[in-house]
Amino acid sequence: MKPQLGESKPNSGGSGEADECLFEYLHAEIVNYVMSTSTNSKEGEEDLSKLEWMGFGVGYRVIERLTREWTRFKDELDMIKFICTDFWSSLYQKQIDNLKTNHHGTYMLQDNAFRLLVHIGAKDSKQYLRECPKLLAFTCGLLRGSLANLGIVSVVKAEISSLPSCKFHIEVQRV
Amino acid sequence: MAVCIAVIGKENSPKYIKCASEDMALQFHYKIHTSIDIIEEKLNMGNKAATDSRELFLGLLYSTEEHKIFGYATNTKVKFVVILQSSNASFRDNDVRMIFRKLHVTYSNAVCNPFDIAGNQIKSRAFDSSVNEIMGLA
Numbered sequence: 001m002k003p004q005l006g007e008s009k010p011n012s013g014g015s016g017e018a019d020e021c022l023f024e025y026l027h028a029e030i031v032n033y034v035m036s037t038s039t040n041s042k043e044g045e046e047d048l049s050k051l052e053w054m055g056f057g058v059g060y061r062v063i064e065r066l067t068r069e070w071t072r073f074k075d076e077l078d079m080i081k082f083i084c085t086d087f088w089s090s091l092y093q094k095q096i097d098n099l100k101t102n103h104h105g106t107y108m109l110q111d112n113a114f115r116l117l118v119h120i121g122a123k124d125s126k127q128y129l130r131e132c133p134k135l136l137a138f139t140c141g142l143l144r145g146s147l148a149n150l151g152i153v154s155v156v157k158a159e160i161s162s163l164p165s166c167k168f169h170i171e172v173q174r175v
Numbered sequence: 176m177a178v179c180i181a182v183i184g185k186e187n188s189p190k191y192i193k194c195a196s197e198d199m200a201l202q203f204h205y206k207i208h209t210s211i212d213i214i215e216e217k218l219n220m221g222n223k224a225a226t227d228s229r230e231l232f233l234g235l236l237y238s239t240e241e242h243k244i245f246g247y248a249t250n251t252k253v254k255f256v257v258i259l260q261s262s263n264a265s266f267r268d269n270d271v272r273m274i275f276r277k278l279h280v281t282y283s284n285a286v287c288n289p290f291d292i293a294g295n296q297i298k299s300r301a302f303d304s305s306v307n308e309i310m311g312l313a
Contacts (some may be wrong), residue, residue, distance in 0.1 A: 060293060064283045072231060083192035149251045149293075151185070 027116060030054065031134050035132065048137035055141025055146070063146035066090060076172070079150050081106050087146065092116075105172035109143075112165045122163045132160050136168075141167060176309045177274060178242070179203040179258040182282060184294060185251070187211055191297040193306050206244060207256050210236045214246045214254050231279075232272055247275040255279070274309055281305040 031051060037142035038047045066087055073079045084096035088111075116135045121128045136158035144156045153173045160166045178199070182191040192207065194200045213236045233246040238261060247255040257277050259266055284303040285291060 044261055050241075057289065061287045061289070064249070064286050068279055068283055070250055073250055151252055 024116065027135075027138060035134060041148065046134060048134060051137035052141035052144070055138040055143075056145035057141075057146025058138075059142040059147075060149045061145075062091075062142075063087070063149045067150075073150070076105075076152060077101070077154065079147070080170070082106040083143065083146065084109060091142070093130075106146075107172075109168040109170065110165065110170075112173070114139075114164060114166045116155060116166050117160070117166060121163060123164060124128060129160065129163070132163075133158070136160070140168065143170065176189040176257055177257050179207070179256075180254040180278065180310060181207045182297065182305055183207070183211060185230065185253060186294075187254075188294070189193070189296070191302070191306075193303075195310060195312065204257060204303070206242065206258060210244050210246060210256050211254070213237065214248060217301070218248055229264065232275055234268075245271050245280070249279065249282075253282070255282070275310050278306070281309075287305075301310075 033051050035046065036055075038050060045167075050103065067082070069084065070086075073082065080101070084099050088096050092115045094111070094113070094115070096109045098111045099109075100108040100110075114136075117132060118138070118161065120132065120135070140156040140158050144154055147154050147156075147170070153175075155171045155173065157169045157171075158166055159169065178195040180191075180193050181189065181203075184190045190202045192200075192204065192205045197275075214233060214280065215261070217233050217236075221270075229246055231249060233248060236244045236256075241261050243261050243266075244260045245257045245259065247257075249255075255275055257271065257274055259271070280304070281302055282297075285297055285299045286293070288299065
């Protein structure tokens with residue numbers, strides 16, 4: 001989770017951070033491990049809640065650090081914008097490519113080359129499309145956890161249409 | 176240095192309170208409790224009045240004859256309260272800012288411990304010792 005070079009990052013306090021590929025390998029291995037230990041109830045249906053929960057925990061903690069040097073957020077959109085730019089680039093070395101919202105608590109974050117999917121097969125290939133959801137569960141939890149710590153209770157879903165690009169849908173739960 | 180440092184959680188539950196002297200502890204607990212109201216007021220005011228101060232540091236909350244109370248709220252709605260002796264006139268605003276900055280760094284380090292349960296009180300020896308250091312007790 002190395003921050004981008006040449007950009008001032010709020011979290012890079014000069015401390016030695018691990019190389020980015022380590023996270024990719026570790027993530028792949030976590031997915032592998034969780035999948036091998038979980039009991040599949042039905043064919044073609046996987047239990048991704050454990051991965052999602054892990055992501056939640058990580059997001060909940062990491063946001064505490066990333067917002068440390070940040071000014072106070074004005075509103076919800078301000079927080080989502082932070083997620084799209086700084087948060088995403090400190091975790092995935094790039095920003096979200098497209099953000100859409102209906103201004104009523106639904107946000108759609110599109111990443112045209114999501115890092116955890118970039119190396120999965122060729123562009124637009126359908127070969128591994130079925131395996132992809134498990135690679136996104138962690139990140140869904142990551143988003144949900146970081147928003148939860150900022151005070152936004154939400155449901156995050158992911159969607160893949162063609163390979164390296166994916167969309168995250170955030171639905172804010174109002175009480 | 177500071178005579179009392181408190182960390183207050185999201186839902187205004189005490190996460191950590193440290194006082195310089197034990198026999199003053201109750202008095203400080205009351206003061207911290209009352210200061211929560213002022214913090215909330217300051218935070219909500221920021222929403223309406225086009226946010227002139229988007230800083231995390233909230234400044235002086237109130238001062239009494241013997242104490243000055245300062246506040247700070249993070250983006251994740253965690254509040255820090257620091258009580259200083261009023262008689263200590265050599266304190267500048269910047270010194271207080273530095274205290275909060277150090278406190279925030281140690282807090283976020285403590286929270287990033289994967290064994291720490293969010294919302295619970297902080298029971299970390301490392302956090303304890305760095306707070307002691309900030310207070311000048313160590």
